[in-house]
Amino acid sequence: MTDRPEPWAPGSGPAVAGKRHAPATLRNRDAILSILRNELPSSGLVLEVASGSGEHAIHFAAALPNLDWQPSDPDPTALASIEAWRRDASLPNLLAPIQLDAANVWPIEMAAAIICINMVHISPWAATVGLFGGAAQVLPIGAPLILYGPYIEGDVQTAPSNLAFHQSLQDRNPDWGLRDVADIDHVAAQSGFRRTGRTEMPANNLTLIYRRG
Template sequence: MPQNTDHMPGTESAPPFSQAAENNKGPIGDILHHEFRNVKSVLEIASGTGQHAVHMARLLPHLSWRPSDLSENLPGLTLRHTQEAPPNLLEPMLLDIADHPWPVTQVDAVYAANCLHIVSWPLVEAFFKGAGGAIADAGTIAVYGPFRYGGNFTTPSNAEFDAFLRARDAAAGIRDFEAVNELAATQGFQIARDCDMPANNQLLIWRRR
């Protein structure tokens, strides 16, 4: 099933909704509950509908969670924040990963779900550059989504999904783990965990100590 194509548009009274985000927020939260146990501040990139932001902020009340997205997604994201935000969920902010430096610094972690296969490769490079500048000297990058390993897809369905993405946007596509890991390394991050997730996805955790 193609990801990021299941969004129901919002209305004046209801924020947009993604069934995929609803399905995967629990498994992701189970891992971040441990990985972010010593984290005090998180910047989420491409927060979309805001379902992950609300869930993670409730799950991790010891930290502050800052959602962000492009201008076209901010109204729905802001509406969800207004209706559902716990005290530690900060107001959504405008952030384009192509802009440098990012308008936030000294966070402990950067999180993104279903983002890197949607944007172009130059924007993937911009993501790691921006995350490296936003995170304090020591910190964490957490990325959820599908990846290839050694140039191979993990499942036939991921190969089909990649073809769907590239037909829709030639600059998009499932990324090679080795390539994104190299980008993380240029910012001083080392892979700490590679977690198998439902629906043929991974949750990658990098740390800079």
């Protein structure tokens, strides 16, 4: 069964004192963390694009104390949730969230790594193009851009749950939907990235690793 994170919208989902909760986070955070331990640098700033509720940021910052974690999101409701979680966690390496729309100008000049979880399929294609374009501006050569989520692959049978999820996203917004990994590889190459890793994850998801240069 595919993780099915819901797009953030005012008033959607349970919230306590501004916090939002994404049930998929509890299911996938440790599997993602195992990848991050191998792929992230030993120190530096990690930019998380589309941090959503902020729960991943809390978990990863706590587990990786030598890295500074910069959460971000374009949605003010999500930013409020991230900040609420951050205040309670009081982690010295977790920075205040910034408003960042992947498809537009980025308010950050450099990062040692970028991670983006469950954004590519719940956003217009321009956001994915902007993700790689922005990453090319802020990442040094060899630094990783890590994507997690459900994808389509031409040589791999798509799980029925992923096909159903794709259709539900298309019904909600025709600009959304599961993306073909080949298309992501193509737009990555246009910004100077090549895919260096692919890992099958629980619930029919993938982690894709891209590096500059």
